[in-house]
Amino acid sequence: MKEKEEVQPPTPRSGAPERTSGARAQELLRSFGTALATPAGPGEPLLARASSRWLRWLPYGVALALVAALLPVTVTVLVHEYHVNGAVAGALATAQTVPLLLAVTRPLQAWWVIMVADVLGGFVLLGSEYHELPWPWTPMVVVGYLFLMLALGLRESRRALVGVWLVTGAAGAVFELVSPGRPGDGVIVLLFVLSGIVLLVTATLRGRGEAERRLVEQETISEAERARRTLLEERARIARELHDVVAHHMSVITVQADSAPYRIPDLPDAAREEFASIASGARESLAEMRRLLAVLRSEGTEGERAPQPGLDRLQQLVEATVRAGVPAELSLAADLGEVPQAVDLSAYRIVQEALSNVVRHAPGAETRVSVRGDGEGWLNVLVVNGPTAERTSPLEGGSGTGHGLVGMRERVRLTGGSLDTGPLPDGGFRVAARLPLTNP
Missing domain, CATH: 1.10.287 (Helix Hairpins)
Structure with missing residues (x-):
């Protein structure tokens, strides 16, 4: 039998405002931030664990857009501004931009290809007579390299990121030694600083995501324990x-x-x-x-040596509940006959836990307790409470003699009965147990 009844959600009023585009944008930004902070596993694309399909395809779209924009611009600039041979310019532009597509899934491998291509491009541009132009990194190289740093920071280890950053600085230092004091070479420092910032920010996001993931896993394990x-x-x-x-x-x-x-x-x-x-x-x-x-x-349970209660003490239990501020009434059938002791004790404890939950979670709610046989060898125990006007905590656990709904389920399972618990449409709650009156 199901443990909880489904409750239909309230129908929104006709005048209720719908979500604005600003709210949707904020929700999308939060999802994007969560996706960035969630580390991808080896071989997984960037943002592969994002909840939105749109976000999962975003890295591919950005990489494709960058390649489509940077490839022709790089060829054009190399040919017309730096006067590089057309075939060489095409080869360099392809090697510097197309591997950005690989960065979505294999950023470190893409970095090796692009880094070699950028260094070769720097030596090719070394012979250019136009010293006022940026060298050895063109503006297109800087844009593509920063995207590559973003992909690396979200995927690779800290040691790999430090190595990439140091290699970037070493390549710039080599060019500085080859052509010291060349105008326009301030881009070396610019790329070194910007790549370090991007790697630091993305590595921090990744570390935060890993810490949150481990915390969630630990909380899940603790809750299960x-x-x-x-x-x-x-x-x-x-x-x-x-x-x-x-x-x-x-x-x-x-x-x-x-x-x-x-x-x-x-x-x-x-x-x-x-x-x-x-x-x-x-x-x-x-x-x-x-x-x-x-x-x-265990220690401190000496009081449990007292005789166990049964259905004959339900009236006292209900009266104690009334004194606690809950208007409760009892309907106990007089023709139950001989009730097995295990069922007698379980029925009492189920009513006790249900009333304890009412006192804790629905103070002041009208409550009805019904215990009667169905004529077919079963004892029906029903505890129903109405809604309460006060704001209360979610029902679970209980503050009675056991552990709330957990104890009820175990007692019912022990006797071979069934249990049905759940909220009611009017805001109340119902506990219905069916226990056998004959020994199995």
């Missing part, structure tokens, strides 16, 4: 409570076996020995159960 610990604690508590139920039956068996020779006249000796063996086995089982209970019982 908390849920597992809660489940184990509740099972141990149920086992301690059921000790009294089982111990009662074992005590009855012991007494009946011990008293059988006195109650039954002319009992054969073989039967007397059999009853004595049954009584001895029952006493040994009781001793083993006491040792098991000592293992399950």
